[in-house]
Amino acid sequence: MSDKVRWGILSTAKIGTKQVIPAMQKAANCEIAAICSRSLENAQSTADELGVDKAYGSYDELLADSEIDAIYNPLPNHMHVDWSIAALKAGKHVLCEKPLGLTAADAQRLVDAAASHPELKVMEAFMYRHHPQWQKAKEVVDSGALGQLRTIDCTFSYFNLDGGNIRNQKELGGGSLMDIGCYPISLSRFIFGTEPNRVLGSIDIDPDFQIDRLASVVMDFPAGTSTFTCSTQMVPYQRVNIFGTEGRFEIEIPFNAPIDRPCKAWLQTATGTETLEFPVCSQYTIQGELFANAILKNTPVPTPLSDAIGNMKTIEAIFTSAEQNAWVSL
Numbered sequence: 001m002s003d004k005v006r007w008g009i010l011s012t013a014k015i016g017t018k019q020v021i022p023a024m025q026k027a028a029n030c031e032i033a034a035i036c037s038r039s040l041e042n043a044q045s046t047a048d049e050l051g052v053d054k055a056y057g058s059y060d061e062l063l064a065d066s067e068i069d070a071i072y073n074p075l076p077n078h079m080h081v082d083w084s085i086a087a088l089k090a091g092k093h094v095l096c097e098k099p100l101g102l103t104a105a106d107a108q109r110l111v112d113a114a115a116s117h118p119e120l121k122v123m124e125a126f127m128y129r130h131h132p133q134w135q136k137a138k139e140v141v142d143s144g145a146l147g148q149l150r151t152i153d154c155t156f157s158y159f160n161l162d163g164g165n166i167r168n169q170k171e172l173g174g175g176s177l178m179d180i181g182c183y184p185i186s187l188s189r190f191i192f193g194t195e196p197n198r199v200l201g202s203i204d205i206d207p208d209f210q211i212d213r214l215a216s217v218v219m220d221f222p223a224g225t226s227t228f229t230c231s232t233q234m235v236p237y238q239r240v241n242i243f244g245t246e247g248r249f250e251i252e253i254p255f256n257a258p259i260d261r262p263c264k265a266w267l268q269t270a271t272g273t274e275t276l277e278f279p280v281c282s283q284y285t286i287q288g289e290l291f292a293n294a295i296l297k298n299t300p301v302p303t304p305l306s307d308a309i310g311n312m313k314t315i316e317a318i319f320t321s322a323e324q325n326a327w328v329s330l
């Protein structure tokens with residue numbers, strides 16, 4: 001293999017065309033070589049727009065291309081597992097959008113397939129975790145600068161009433177927990193460095209779409225708690241606060257980190273509150289570079305697939321908790 005990973009993009013999904021592909025084209029070790037769609041015309045126009053050499057009119061055609069090393073899979077949630085497995089069978093490394101599957105059992109099918117192809121790298125694309133602001137948050141907590149970690153508080157919301165949007169289609173894996181609630185769950189497990197013991201969830205179901213349009217959750221960890229609210233029908237907002245016995249770390253834009261200005265965080269300790277600024281960067285570029293590096297150097301991916309299974313099990317436990325109106329142990 002050369003010093004660059006040659007990528008094929010499975011579909012012309014907006015997350016890919018608007019954010020991930022342009023960012024990965026800036027990665028020194030990545031080359032976006034091909035893109036596909038169920039319509040060749042759509043694939044070709046997108047390829048022309050993004051400066052991608054090859055366009056295919058089906059997913060299978062792209063997977064059959066021997067000049068593609070890795071696949072980025074931004075398909076709708078219900079298509080993540082099957083097409084990622086198909087990519088592995090075609091000998092491609094896979095970076096799959098979150099959530100990995102519709103359920104933990106669904107995601108486990110991909111984990112099992114990956115285990116039978118140990119020469120190939122597979123990772124869930126939780127891009128936020130690679131951003132310097134989150135690497136700093138983890139470093140601050142682990143250093144003891146906040147004292148003993150006690151609780152994390154998070155809000156993540158946007159407003160979307162479009163019935164044609166996959167986020168509002170239950171059978172396609174829509175709803176607030178699957179789309180954005182997965183972030184507070186992931187970051188809490190990342191910062192605490194362990195799985196929650198139990199969860200308590202309150203969920204509001206949209207009467208028309210039947211998706212969870214709002215979820216408020218408490219996660220009980222061995223060392224403390226994490227609380228969050230996520231919603232697909234609320235004023236757009238996102239913020240994270242990490243509290244310890246001696247300090248606090250707050251991230252201004254924790255998930256959709258801007259690429260046109262520095263990101264901000266605040267570190268509050270006994271000596272005062274310090275404003276931290278992180279240089280302009282793209283978490284998608286960093287994610288692409290890290291994953292490509294794992295391929296080129298044959299090293300472990302930054303986030304193992306077991307992490308994706310842990311996140312899915314927590315999401316399922318929250319749904320169960322809301323149905324039973326009780327704490328659910330994991």
